[in-house]
Amino acid sequence: MDKQNPVQEIVSQPYKYGFVTEIETEKIEKGLNEDVIRLISKKKKEPEFLLNFRLKAFNQWLKMKEPNWAELGYPQINYQDIIYYAAPKASEKKESLNEVDPKLLETFEKLGIPLSEQKRLTNVAVDAVFDSVSIATTYKEKLAEHGVIFCSISEAVNEYPEIIEKYIGTVVPINDNFFASLNSAVFSDGSFVYVPKGVNCPMDLSSYFRINSGDTGQFERTLIIAEEASQVSYLEGCTAPMFDTNTLHAAVVELVALEEASIKYSTVQNWYSGNEDGVGGIYNFVTKRGQCRGKKSKISWSQVETGSAITWKYPSCVLQGEESIGEFYSVALTNNHQKADTGTKMIHVGAKSRSTIVSKGISAGQSANSYRGLVQMGPKAYGARNYSQCDSMLIGDKASANTYPYIRSQQPQSSIEHEASTCRISEEQLFYLQSRGIGFEEAISMMVSGFCRDVFNQLPMEFAAEADKLLALKLEGSVG
Amino acid sequence: MINKDSKLILEITDLHARIEDQAILQGVNLRIKAGEIHAIMGRNGSGKSTLSKIIAGHPAYTVTSGEIKYKGENLMNMEPENRSRVGIFLGFQYPVEIPGVSNLEFLRVATNARRQELGEEELDTFDFEDLVQKRLELVQMDPAFLNRSVNEGFSGGEKKRNEILQMALLEPSLSILDETDSGLDIDALRIVAAGINQLAKPNTATLLITHYQRLLNEITPDFVHVMASGRILRTGGSELALDLEKDGYEWVEKINKDKEKV
Numbered sequence: 001m002d003k004q005n006p007v008q009e010i011v012s013q014p015y016k017y018g019f020v021t022e023i024e025t026e027k028i029e030k031g032l033n034e035d036v037i038r039l040i041s042k043k044k045k046e047p048e049f050l051l052n053f054r055l056k057a058f059n060q061w062l063k064m065k066e067p068n069w070a071e072l073g074y075p076q077i078n079y080q081d082i083i084y085y086a087a088p089k090a091s092e093k094k095e096s097l098n099e100v101d102p103k104l105l106e107t108f109e110k111l112g113i114p115l116s117e118q119k120r121l122t123n124v125a126v127d128a129v130f131d132s133v134s135i136a137t138t139y140k141e142k143l144a145e146h147g148v149i150f151c152s153i154s155e156a157v158n159e160y161p162e163i164i165e166k167y168i169g170t171v172v173p174i175n176d177n178f179f180a181s182l183n184s185a186v187f188s189d190g191s192f193v194y195v196p197k198g199v200n201c202p203m204d205l206s207s208y209f210r211i212n213s214g215d216t217g218q219f220e221r222t223l224i225i226a227e228e229a230s231q232v233s234y235l236e237g238c239t240a241p242m243f244d245t246n247t248l249h250a251a252v253v254e255l256v257a258l259e260e261a262s263i264k265y266s267t268v269q270n271w272y273s274g275n276e277d278g279v280g281g282i283y284n285f286v287t288k289r290g291q292c293r294g295k296k297s298k299i300s301w302s303q304v305e306t307g308s309a310i311t312w313k314y315p316s317c318v319l320q321g322e323e324s325i326g327e328f329y330s331v332a333l334t335n336n337h338q339k340a341d342t343g344t345k346m347i348h349v350g351a352k353s354r355s356t357i358v359s360k361g362i363s364a365g366q367s368a369n370s371y372r373g374l375v376q377m378g379p380k381a382y383g384a385r386n387y388s389q390c391d392s393m394l395i396g397d398k399a400s401a402n403t404y405p406y407i408r409s410q411q412p413q414s415s416i417e418h419e420a421s422t423c424r425i426s427e428e429q430l431f432y433l434q435s436r437g438i439g440f441e442e443a444i445s446m447m448v449s450g451f452c453r454d455v456f457n458q459l460p461m462e463f464a465a466e467a468d469k470l471l472a473l474k475l476e477g478s479v480g
Numbered sequence: 481m482i483n484k485d486s487k488l489i490l491e492i493t494d495l496h497a498r499i500e501d502q503a504i505l506q507g508v509n510l511r512i513k514a515g516e517i518h519a520i521m522g523r524n525g526s527g528k529s530t531l532s533k534i535i536a537g538h539p540a541y542t543v544t545s546g547e548i549k550y551k552g553e554n555l556m557n558m559e560p561e562n563r564s565r566v567g568i569f570l571g572f573q574y575p576v577e578i579p580g581v582s583n584l585e586f587l588r589v590a591t592n593a594r595r596q597e598l599g600e601e602e603l604d605t606f607d608f609e610d611l612v613q614k615r616l617e618l619v620q621m622d623p624a625f626l627n628r629s630v631n632e633g634f635s636g637g638e639k640k641r642n643e644i645l646q647m648a649l650l651e652p653s654l655s656i657l658d659e660t661d662s663g664l665d666i667d668a669l670r671i672v673a674a675g676i677n678q679l680a681k682p683n684t685a686t687l688l689i690t691h692y693q694r695l696l697n698e699i700t701p702d703f704v705h706v707m708a709s710g711r712i713l714r715t716g717g718s719e720l721a722l723d724l725e726k727d728g729y730e731w732v733e734k735i736n737k738d739k740e741k742v
Contacts, residue, residue, distance in 0.1 A: 423579075427540065432576045435536050436586070436646060437564035437593030446589070450580025450629070 021107045027086045027216065032079055034058065037185055040085050044154050047161050050168075057174035057184030064178045070341045070372070072310050074283060077248060084186045086216040088130060105136075107210065124235070125150055127191045127207045129220060134189045139203065148232075149194040150205050153221050156192035163194060167225055171254035171291050171318075179250040180287040183219045187252065190220035195230040195261075204460055206235040211271070211282070217248040224254070226261035228294060233264040233460060246274075246309060251286045259294025259321065264302070266459055267315075271307035276365075278337025281309025288315035289345075292324035292353070300327035302458045305340060314372065316345035319353035319384075326355040329458040333448075334367030334399070343373035343404075348381035348414065357388040360452050363399035370402040375416055377409040384414040392422045393451050395444065423451075481682065482702050486513040488552070489654050489685040490535070495546035497534050504530045506710035507546070512654070512685045519688040519696055521721060522707035523729050528689045529573060531707075532658045536570035537563050550654065564590075565597035569652035571643040573659040578630040583642070586630045587612060591649045615648040618675045636663030644675045655679070656687045661695035673698030693725040706732045 028039055037058055041051040066077070088101060108128050125139035127150065134152030143150050149160065157164050174184040191207040211218050226232055249271065257263050265288075274281025284307075290299035301315040317326030328344035346355035355375065363369040375386045392401035403420050425447055433443035449456070449468050456464045490512040497505040504527050512518050520528045534541050535548060537560035548555045550568060558566075578586070591611070592602045603611060616623060619641040631639050640660055647655055657676065661669055676699055680686050688695060696704075696718065704720040705712045708729065713736045714720065724732065 426576070428576045429578050431536075431538055431560060432572065432578070433586070434560040435564055435570050436590035436650070437561050437597075438586075438589055439561050440559070442589075446581050446586070447578060450578070450582070453580055 021103055025086050025088055027083050030081055030083050030215070032058075032082070032084060032186065036084055040186060040188070043085065043087075044157070046157055049161070049165050050157055053169060053174065054185050054187075057169075057181050058186075060175040061178065061181035061185055064175075064181055066178050070312060070370075072312060072339050072341060074246070074310055077246075077283070079182075081215075082217040082248060083215050084217060084219070085188055108208065124204045124206050127152060127205075129189055129191070129207060129209045134191070143202070143205075146199055146202055147196040148199060148201050149192065151192055153187075153190045153192045153223060156194075156223075160192075160194070163225065164192075164223070167223060167254070167256055168221075169254075171256060171289050172252050172287050177287060179285045180252050183221060183250050183252040183287070186217075187219045187221035190222040190251070191224075191234075191236075192222070193224040193232060193234060195226045195232045197227040197230060199227075199230045201230070201232040204233045204235055206237070208237045211247055211249065215247075217250065219249075220251045222251070222253040224256070224263055224265070226255075226257045226263050226297075228258045229260040230258075231262045233266070235266045235268075235460060237268050237270070246281060246283055248283050249285070249308075251288075253286070253288040253315075255288075255290030255299055257290065257292050257294065257297035257299050257324075260296045261294060262298040262300075263290060264300045264460075265290070265315070267301075267303040267305070269303065269305045269307050269311070273307045273338050274309040274336070276336050278309070281338075282307065284308035284311045284313065286311075286313040288313060289318065290316070290326075291318045292321050292326060292350075294324070295321045295350075296323045296325075297321045298325040298327075300325075300329075300458070301344065302327075302329040302455065303331070303342075304455070304459070305330070305332040305342060308340075309338060311338075311340040311342055314343050314345055316347065317355065318347045318349065319355065319381075320349045321353070322350040323352045323354075324350055325353070327458075328355075328357045328359070328373075329455040330359045330371075331362070331452045331455045332360070332369055332371075333362040334364070334369045336365040336367060338365075338367045340368070341370045341372055343371045345374040345376070346386055347374075347376050347378070348384040348386070348411075349378045350384075351380060352383040353381060354384065355386045357386070357390070358454050358458075359388075359390045360455055361390075361392045361401050362395065362448055362451065363392070363401050364395035366398045368400045368402070370404060372404040372406075374406040374408070375418075376407075377411045377414040377416065379410045381411045382413050384411065386414075386416045388416075388418045389454075390418075390420045391451070392420075393448065394422065394424045395448075481515045481517075483513070483515050483682075486515050486682075488512075489514050489550065490687070491549040492531075492535075493547050493549075495531075495534070495548065496544045497530065497541050498544055499530070499541050503544075504541070504710055505534070508707075508710070508712055510705070510712065512687060514653075514685055515682045516703065517680060517686045517688065517699060517701045518703045518705065519690060519701040519721065520705045520707050520712070521690060521724060521729075524691075526707045527710040528707045529658055530710075532570055532656045532687070532689055535563075535656055536560055536568060561593070564650070564652075565593055567594075567597075567651075567653035569647050569650055569655045571640075571647060571655065571657040571660050573662060575631050575634075575639045575643055577632045577634075579632050581630050582626075583628055583630050584609075584612070584626040587626070587646065587649055590646065594650045612645075612649065615645055618648050618678060619644045620671050621645055637665065637668040640664055640668070640672055644672055644679075648675065648679060651679075652684065654685050654687070656689065658689045659691065660688070661690055661692065669695065670698060693721050696721045708733055708736070 037054050127137040172180050255263050271282035299317050319326050326346050332340045334340050359371045361369040371390045390403045492510040495508040522528045588608045621641045706714045
């Protein structure tokens, strides 16, 4: 009864994944120049074409300016003060898990991602990435029986160079944007998926990204190719230790779906978000894009963004194929001093292409949460349709929510629908739930997860439960 | 049903309360025993709804003096959720809508919170559905409302039925029903009243808050209290409600003023 405004302050529970693994790490010198890029490429024993790709990207990047249109207000990043390659010592890819440093296995176990044969997640193949390198990929043999390739991108570069050369940089060109160019120049590791024609991938594929070093940037690169009439569902999870400095994470993800192929890409992002005063945390500046190249192809993005000091990403779909489908389902939760500027671009090129956008933003504390999206109907997008729904929920009176929908249409025979709403958890709603025996925090998390239900329904089952728990955790804590 | 030996359920002594700077309750005294049905009547702004919210622990009100005891225990430092768990139920005049939260899930969580307090086993989804089906009959509610969001898009009557459904599930010791009759047509009023009558047991107490006699035609109170300016001015039997219906509130207020003069 002595709470003046019980909804005002909801402090997140201490970050659970903030531990650092003490492990000998091989790091290169801080800074970025051509020699560093050559060194990374050499360490990874890359073929000539990739080194050239990196150098070209680097030269582009040198000419580019760091964007600031999102007005996210972070201090200038000193790109010469970042380490561009860090790997656990003796990081040669192991033949079997028995040879992987037990400390690394332990780390992933602590994160809830057991890699050992006995404890593996059933029916989910995992690629575990630690700082700059992939340390293990599970269920590779089983996938291989179906012709599905799932491995780290470094491995793919050496084993399937022709596929990499054919596709890399074709969805996100090296000069696409400042952070994509930087990534193209220095990317370290990430996942590679190839699903052959007609194959329905027998299990979910998952990558788990772990940043361990404080002064190292993480630049992962993911490439997923779904050949004609194939299907795959891919999940990614992310955590990082707590440091009081900001760590840069600039990833690039490229998806290619050919005729009648379908890719579902789900993310639960829980990078360290900084402390209550906004010190530390990850800068998460990511370029994710998929191309629906074939007729009736489909790409579906779902994301639950809860971590990072700043999240700046717009998973997008280029709908080239006729009757191709793009989807974007997003929950972005910000607390304390976090900032999120996220949304999607749906570029309709093909006739009768369809896209659906459902975005749910929740802002608590003094955070800022923006949806920014573009729906574009090209001149040939006859009969194309889009439906967008952007809802914001405010918790307390210091948080802010914004919606910036951009709509461009060059095709009169297309339809675009946009709905937006903003709500606040009211004292009366909380009191109602409390007066039925439901505790204050449970009441909030009930309303938040109710608000997010449309998106959670899109997540793979294991992930949906995880996401629900994660949101509850983020909002849990003392109430002032 | 009055029984001299019944246990005291609610005891309010000289309660003063305010919202922001405005004093609303100015010395309320009230004792309710098990088995009894009480009705508080009064004009708008007399403080009767405020009293019900304060008993349930609404955070917007500040108790400045006096006390509320429930089964002998001081309520003042108890959170609203705990008051519910120990058996205090408030049926809202305007039940709020909670979009996205399934009514069924809400009812289940609420019921389990109460059961846990009583040392009973929590009900899983299936057991709970069996229970809720039985309770639905009491308020003649369409099961379709279980699958919607809490109160969202419900008509006034449906919201009130949903309140009585919650009361039936939580099996409270003390039910406070704030203007449960408002917004109900005569058929819905009869259904809701029948539900309340059925739920009133020798070991439970009921406090009805109402403007009008018409609810009291369906539920006969043992005591009627008239409230004005944040105080209970007069207490009588069920006949007091009839007098009020006939002569209006002015009559009580006048008697009171005369008393003050003397």
